[in-house]
Amino acid sequence: MRVLILGGDGYLGWPTAMALAAKGHDVLAADNYLRRTICLETDSEPLLPVPTLAERAELFQEASGSQVRVAVGDCADMRFMEWLVEEHRPEAVIHYAEQPSAPYSMMGFEQAKLTLDNNLGTTFNLVWAVLRHAPDCHIVKLGTMGEYGTPDIDIEEGWLEIEHKGRRDTFLYPRQAASLYHTTKIQDTDLLWFYVRTHGLRVTDLMQGPVYGLSTDEADLHPRLAPYFNYDDIFGTVVNRFLVQAAAGVPLTVYGKGGQERGYLNIKDTLQCVELAMNSPADKGELRIFNQFTEQFTVLDLAERIQAAGRLHSLDVAVKSIPNPRKEAEEHYYNAAHSGLLDLGLKPHYMTEDVLGEMLERVLRNRDRIDNRKILPRVKWS
Amino acid sequence: MRVLILGGDGYLGWPTAMALAAKGHDVLAADNYLRRTICLETDSEPLLPVPTLAERAELFQEASGSQVRVAVGDCADMRFMEWLVEEHRPEAVIHYAEQPSAPYSMMGFEQAKLTLDNNLGTTFNLVWAVLRHAPDCHIVKLGTMGEYGTPDIDIEEGWLEIEHKGRRDTFLYPRQAASLYHTTKIQDTDLLWFYVRTHGLRVTDLMQGPVYGLSTDEADLHPRLAPYFNYDDIFGTVVNRFLVQAAAGVPLTVYGKGGQERGYLNIKDTLQCVELAMNSPADKGELRIFNQFTEQFTVLDLAERIQAAGRLHSLDVAVKSIPNPRKEAEEHYYNAAHSGLLDLGLKPHYMTEDVLGEMLERVLRNRDRIDNRKILPRVKWS
Numbered sequence: 001m002r003v004l005i006l007g008g009d010g011y012l013g014w015p016t017a018m019a020l021a022a023k024g025h026d027v028l029a030a031d032n033y034l035r036r037t038i039c040l041e042t043d044s045e046p047l048l049p050v051p052t053l054a055e056r057a058e059l060f061q062e063a064s065g066s067q068v069r070v071a072v073g074d075c076a077d078m079r080f081m082e083w084l085v086e087e088h089r090p091e092a093v094i095h096y097a098e099q100p101s102a103p104y105s106m107m108g109f110e111q112a113k114l115t116l117d118n119n120l121g122t123t124f125n126l127v128w129a130v131l132r133h134a135p136d137c138h139i140v141k142l143g144t145m146g147e148y149g150t151p152d153i154d155i156e157e158g159w160l161e162i163e164h165k166g167r168r169d170t171f172l173y174p175r176q177a178a179s180l181y182h183t184t185k186i187q188d189t190d191l192l193w194f195y196v197r198t199h200g201l202r203v204t205d206l207m208q209g210p211v212y213g214l215s216t217d218e219a220d221l222h223p224r225l226a227p228y229f230n231y232d233d234i235f236g237t238v239v240n241r242f243l244v245q246a247a248a249g250v251p252l253t254v255y256g257k258g259g260q261e262r263g264y265l266n267i268k269d270t271l272q273c274v275e276l277a278m279n280s281p282a283d284k285g286e287l288r289i290f291n292q293f294t295e296q297f298t299v300l301d302l303a304e305r306i307q308a309a310g311r312l313h314s315l316d317v318a319v320k321s322i323p324n325p326r327k328e329a330e331e332h333y334y335n336a337a338h339s340g341l342l343d344l345g346l347k348p349h350y351m352t353e354d355v356l357g358e359m360l361e362r363v364l365r366n367r368d369r370i371d372n373r374k375i376l377p378r379v380k381w382s
Numbered sequence: 383m384r385v386l387i388l389g390g391d392g393y394l395g396w397p398t399a400m401a402l403a404a405k406g407h408d409v410l411a412a413d414n415y416l417r418r419t420i421c422l423e424t425d426s427e428p429l430l431p432v433p434t435l436a437e438r439a440e441l442f443q444e445a446s447g448s449q450v451r452v453a454v455g456d457c458a459d460m461r462f463m464e465w466l467v468e469e470h471r472p473e474a475v476i477h478y479a480e481q482p483s484a485p486y487s488m489m490g491f492e493q494a495k496l497t498l499d500n501n502l503g504t505t506f507n508l509v510w511a512v513l514r515h516a517p518d519c520h521i522v523k524l525g526t527m528g529e530y531g532t533p534d535i536d537i538e539e540g541w542l543e544i545e546h547k548g549r550r551d552t553f554l555y556p557r558q559a560a561s562l563y564h565t566t567k568i569q570d571t572d573l574l575w576f577y578v579r580t581h582g583l584r585v586t587d588l589m590q591g592p593v594y595g596l597s598t599d600e601a602d603l604h605p606r607l608a609p610y611f612n613y614d615d616i617f618g619t620v621v622n623r624f625l626v627q628a629a630a631g632v633p634l635t636v637y638g639k640g641g642q643e644r645g646y647l648n649i650k651d652t653l654q655c656v657e658l659a660m661n662s663p664a665d666k667g668e669l670r671i672f673n674q675f676t677e678q679f680t681v682l683d684l685a686e687r688i689q690a691a692g693r694l695h696s697l698d699v700a701v702k703s704i705p706n707p708r709k710e711a712e713e714h715y716y717n718a719a720h721s722g723l724l725d726l727g728l729k730p731h732y733m734t735e736d737v738l739g740e741m742l743e744r745v746l747r748n749r750d751r752i753d754n755r756k757i758l759p760r761v762k763w764s
Contacts, residue, residue, distance in 0.1 A: 109510045171533070176553070
């Protein structure tokens, strides 16, 4: 299949590009290096340096014999987006091309504006480029479980049937997010749902939880093919930050009470989910939504699991609560459906002690590169 | 009160500016003339020419002794928006500054992109200008009943308590709109609700139905102070189009079956509602939502009412169905709550035969200016 990957340089974009190319798909990966620029601007460099897209493609071809074509440009620029779609005539587009950091989106006006313009601009351009040049193409969009927030009722997969005063109708599940970044994803969903209904697009929206992991079949072919490993407060998600703190011998910093519960998944399962969605496309005029995670944990659960993984490496890991820089519920109800992708055939890789232990080992090997100042929160929500 | 009106040149913006100035408020009205530009571009000039903002302010001062300060500039440009808020230090902002035409937003990529960028950009800049320079200021935002679409359950005022699997929570009422313009208003609501929750803004969102009418206390002071009267397919709403067709002696063109039901209100009631909202502001951290209309009609109801008004002027008015250029339900359930503004003291002006007859009389006086080619739909939804 001809597959276009937007945001193909990212934590998930590059591993997805390799995985689909290895399966024989004709893959074009596009990126504007926004994440690299923001990492530089905010002193949030990943633990290990990451080769450019062109270098990655070359390394991957040498290691696997498979090819990923790459293009560097800005998908929020319609000329570039149209060129991509006209040139590649994709049968599927995997859309990761968004500014993905919640803390970055909360730093101030400029960062919030960049997030809004980039994320909505890219999604908007994609809609129009597909309508114009590849109307049958299946758009696989990465949403986030964060769009739902933490409601006091069960979270369903994208839709909710509501009974009200004796009548019934089905709606997009109500969304209310805890950062501007997550809010732009809600606005993306609004846009996609509108153009699906009026113009017959086919879209799968994958509401993904936080992803962890460094190992994929293709990333493991060469050390320099590893995904980004950010451990800072801007791009580093909680599992990464905790692993680095464990390796550095400083306490794991839990925001507030640590009862924040979310659905997590292994990067190997992201690759599976995207491929499963791609291989059974949404119908024309259908917005299909899956909740993409495999296990629910609280932040305190994660801290305990990383303490246990630390013991495998004879590390004595402490846990410390610090004031929560975010505005979010620290104790709340959370029960989210996630059967759609299992029904499509997802075989989960769970967060075992071995999986965390292996990640921790890789961090320990690069312990001298850790800069502790990057881990503590530098951005407050107001 | 120091009041800043964004979109102060529009159909509602200018009458609002005059009404609040006449009540003794210190009013600054800002506009970038976007509507005028689009009217020119799309051959959608109003029935009667409209003086510039500066000319209107001068005419109004001569006629009433009251002053409206005016500023021409683009609220989607943060430098202009910050200048407005720093300069005027408003206690209330009335935010009408959006590209308001559904058909325009459906013409093509450029028009859709302009609508998205203008509407979200203006709302976003307003949020930040207020946070920075007037954090206690009350934002009165014009939303639209169109955000709700035509659900098969009752429409409540902005919020809905949902019971699901034995648990309950309250959410923004689910929104799904029938044009890109209306979708940008949903996205505005997402933005405002986010910043209300995290930064303690005070916001009233007025979910307004289609407005009709040319007469307000201040507009009636001088013929050149009349509001815009567009009767074209881009900016002319259905009541205006029907009145002009009645005056021109051509059949009223009903889109499809004509069962499209909406809540309507007189422009005099828009002015009342905005003032009522302004005089009892939302709390800090509150997004207060009112449904702003007074009566529900189907398109066929309106056609019949305008036929009746025609008989007052001895006009024999025919009605004709034409293919619907929009994608929308032509027969549907519709029952929308609208008690909030009545509770605040709204005294409705209903759509009587006299009200329509008086509007029709003004159109008949300018019958020679009517260009029939502007009335029929020039934009299809896909």
